[in-house]
Amino acid sequence: MWLQWHGSVLLRLLVVAGSLTLAAGSPPRNLTRGAAMAAKNYEEYAKNTLEFATQRMRNIWSRRRDIFLSLTVKGRPYSAVNQAPLKQEIELDNYRLAYELAANLSVVPVRQLQDPLLRRRVQRLSKLQLHGLRRSDFDQSRELLHTMQTFISGRSVCHAHHQDDCQQSLAMYPHIMNQAVRSQRVEELEYYWLKWRMAINDKNTAKATFIDYVRLLRIAATYNGHVTPSRTWYLYYDTENFQRELEDVVWEVMPLYRELHAYLRKQAILTYPHRNYEEDGSISAPVLDQMIGQAWYPHPIFRVPFPNSQLPSVHQRLEQVLVTSLKINKKAAEFFESLGLNHMSDGFYEKYSRRMNDDELSTDCKSVVYYFPPEVALRYCPKLDYKKMMQMHATMSDLQYNIYKKELPFGLDTEPCPGFGSAMGEAAIIASGTPRHLHRLHILLNESLNHDQSMNRLFRMGVHTLLAVPQYFINDKFLVDVMDGRINVQDYNCAYWRLQNKYAGVAPPKMRNEKSFDPDFKFYRGLSPERSSTMKFISEVLGFQFYRAFCLASGQYQPGNPEYPLHNCDFYGSTEAGKMLREMMQLGATKHWRDIMEIATGERKLSGRGILEYFGPLFTWLKEENKRLDLEPGWDSSTMCRND
């Protein structure tokens, strides 16, 4: 402990040369000396330092607020160009503040602080991820993340139909993804899959960029005194060997995953019959990508369980009932008001809720919540469809969360761990998409679907959720195992495929080797601590745990009662569920995330239980159907990658 702490101070001293000196009394080279007196001094010092930092943060918030207001002045077009330098300056100040503050607070021996809230603030603010890097390294980490973002959004691959005359290159996202959703030719899927990997790893770029980035993450870990670098990657989860907890969830839902996998593999063979399939029982990666991508696509390429029982179309009714995106926002706000959370005032809609400008509306624009206490604000994507309607419930959840959090002292006014806030949003998303809720909104005539439709719906959601969860895990594990040195640099690609084989039953479309570097585009997305694969994983898994808890509390889920299954639970109007949600939101980061999740779930660990109960009827159906079709779930342990 002493060594670890001491090491981190020394490293920071080298970096923030001079800024520490006598401010904390004499530097604490001997903790036993005058411990009692020091404790009091430390308490004073920590309070003063935090007070000063809060002032600086307020200044940053108020400048963020000015930008928000000027971005959206009526009649004046948004100009990203004008705002960019200002924004950068603010983010730089944010970095400087976080960095200096961590250095200043790292001399405080946390355990000696009496006040538990103060202790927690110091603890959370004295260790950082990328923001703990010195300026040049921090800038480099931003650049590397940017480069990896261009792997995804840069136009790098020729259109499959114009390979000889490449006038038009496509980006992985959104172009190739959009093609892949519709394509009925597996050759085309494979073409894009291979070409994109060749393009981004030309001259070893993708791999080298990744290695460089990992180097910086490791440096950030040494500043925190973490011998195992992943401790810094999992900083806010505050758990020894956190990866183990994630893996346990993957194994917990594996029986369900395997049934779905077996069924989908059969559908892949039926859809692409001329393809020679490996006999190892795996699904080819490009085909799996296509399956996941289909979640929101109205014309499925792969057979659904009951093709003759189409889901009722909600689009037209939704347009008739909800009419404008503002009305969707208000409906979503009403969801939370019905739970007894904050009422969104007219004043809010007038001043702090703004429509995105037309030039910002990409195919999949996402609403954004802004946090600049005492205000919170919203810029929303004005699209009018089912998906946006559901997503707006997550946005409103985030807005509510921010309204509660802003009452907390700076440093604790955040979620207790990354993904916690979006898990609460996820629970609201799931509720808002149930037939029961759509019936409440007068979008569906009936509050439940018939058996066949219901199974189709669960199947679609299952493909979306159950296939994605192991992929988040694999992407996270690959990064963390590389970071901690458990994967050797000569073995990156084959190690990646061993993970795909073990946890997902997925194989590359042809034999691979170490000249390639094959992680998918979501892997690169998940490298930023702000939207990590860890976070995505938690938001799905914990989201279903929360959903289950809110549904039990509201009485809308009654295990064993077919009238009230978990998958059709709408906890709208439940003040019991609302109380849990509010309590968790009000706590911000003042407690460990386990203490906070326990309020709703009664559990202190991540678990697959919510997912398993939600998809219970699908699980039963898949088992029977697979038996009927004589499909054996599972796959061989083999890897189509050779280390030559």
Ligand SMILES: *[C@@H]1O[C@H](CO)[C@@H](O)[C@H](O)[C@H]1NC(C)=O
């Ligand atoms: C630390 O302080 C104690 C008590 O004053 C003293 O006995 C001890 O020798 C000191 N240790 C070091 C390493 O200076």
Ligand SMILES: *[C@@H]1O[C@H](CO)[C@@H](O)[C@H](O)[C@H]1NC(C)=O
């Ligand atoms: C501001 O700094 C904190 C670190 O204290 C970081 O978590 C956060 O993402 C930064 N905000 C922005 C917008 O960069």
Ligand SMILES: *[C@@H]1O[C@H](CO)[C@@H](O)[C@H](O)[C@H]1NC(C)=O
């Ligand atoms: C850190 O301490 C130095 C030296 O006392 C001071 O100049 C600086 O403003 C402090 N910064 C923060 C954010 O606490």
Ligand SMILES: *[C@@H]1O[C@H](CO)[C@@H](O)[C@H](O)[C@H]1NC(C)=O
């Ligand atoms: C509503 O669903 C139930 C159960 O599936 C069914 O019996 C009933 O006929 C449906 N009502 C309408 C109006 O479709």
